[in-house]
Amino acid sequence: MEPFQAVDEATQKREKAKARAIRQSAWWKNQVGRGRCYYCHAAIHPSELTMDHKTPIVRGGLSTRNNLVACCKACNSEKHYQTLSEWIAQRQAEDRPLACAKDLLY
Numbered sequence: 001m002e003p004f005q006a007v008d009e010a011t012q013k014r015e016k017a018k019a020r021a022i023r024q025s026a027w028w029k030n031q032v033g034r035g036r037c038y039y040c041h042a043a044i045h046p047s048e049l050t051m052d053h054k055t056p057i058v059r060g061g062l063s064t065r066n067n068l069v070a071c072c073k074a075c076n077s078e079k080h081y082q083t084l085s086e087w088i089a090q091r092q093a094e095d096r097p098l099a100c101a102k103d104l105l106y
Helices: 009-022 026-033 073-079 084-093 099-105
Strands: 050-053 068-071
Touching: 009 050, 026 068, 050 073, 068 073, 073 084, 084 099
Parallel strands: none
Antiparallel strands: 050 068
């Protein structure tokens, strides 16, 4: 992964606050209520799902519905600060494709 320039601290703080507010919304509760990881499609108890930014805040991602997904802790930890496209490419190079890659690419 190439180095990246992180967004400023004030922007990160603002986007994290927006994400916290979204966690209380009916939309987010519906997302986790499905009980499925966006990335690996594993069935996960809703209380075990985490919020992830497909494009991380530090990489310029925003806390918006189209950038937020419910995912398992394992996927969230492994993805770390990668964008979704970077992570998909990495996993495919390792011959470990993500279930969501089929949905996004085909």
